[in-house]
Amino acid sequence: MFEFHQDKRTYFDYQYRTAKAYILPFVRKHHLLPATAKVLEIGCGEAGVLKAFLEEGCECVGIELHESRIETAKTFMPEPVASGQLRLIARNIYDIDPSQEAGFRFDLIILKDVIEHIPDQDRFMTFLHQFLAPQGVVFFAFPPWYMPFGGHQQICRNKWLSKLPYYHLLPSALYQQVLRWGGETEQTVQELQEIKDTGISIERFESILNKRNYRILQRKIFLINPIYQYKFGWAPRTQNALLSKLPYIRDFLSTAVYFLVGSK
16 A cells, blocks of 8 residues: 555645646536536545636535545635535435535536446446536546556555556456455455446446447546656656557556546
8 A cells, every 4th residue: 555545635635736737627628617617526535636626716516425534625625615615525426416405517527536436337327417517527537447457456555466467357256365365454355346346447438428328528548647647756648549549458558547528
């Protein structure tokens, strides 16, 4: 496990800087956010991504399952919380009714490194439509499942397992055994197995978009994930143009993908 996984302030800063330098420009390239845009982040964590949009004058709502992370987010950004510019909700997204909770739908919905954790993504993408304003868009960022660390094994405490690529692709029983051999706790084994159960490829994600009446407005595939600039000092790099067009093969060699989608 890397130190920044434990340091919430540092990780908050990484998320903010990534959003400011990469996510916000990516969204704006195809979608001009209106003044005082309404922005929702699902799985907001400590809300570092939302800080970049708050600075643009957006009215933001963050939803997160873990109440402790919401409480931490409030300590990081007390002023927008106090003013009402930022609302933070600790609840399951399926328990939220946007018309009652917010009184409006959203111009932009953000899911950064979240869709790969959600069970039954097909159902979720149908459910998501009710949160989206008529001309609204959804930003997704996620690691393709088949990429070297698509299983999120970097959270392992065993230094070798945290840096070993691709072994998350082993059959589940063998994968769990390897994690236990490495001394990982049952909680970590279960968490990584859940990610294995929900991990999503570029191809399956695009198939779900098509089935659930979304259109792709913009897509960018990265050889080097933009957040790695802050985590490891690696300069971001987009995937080779030819390789990015090769289904399945690209998943093994790409560390992140950005999508901007809207309703058909």
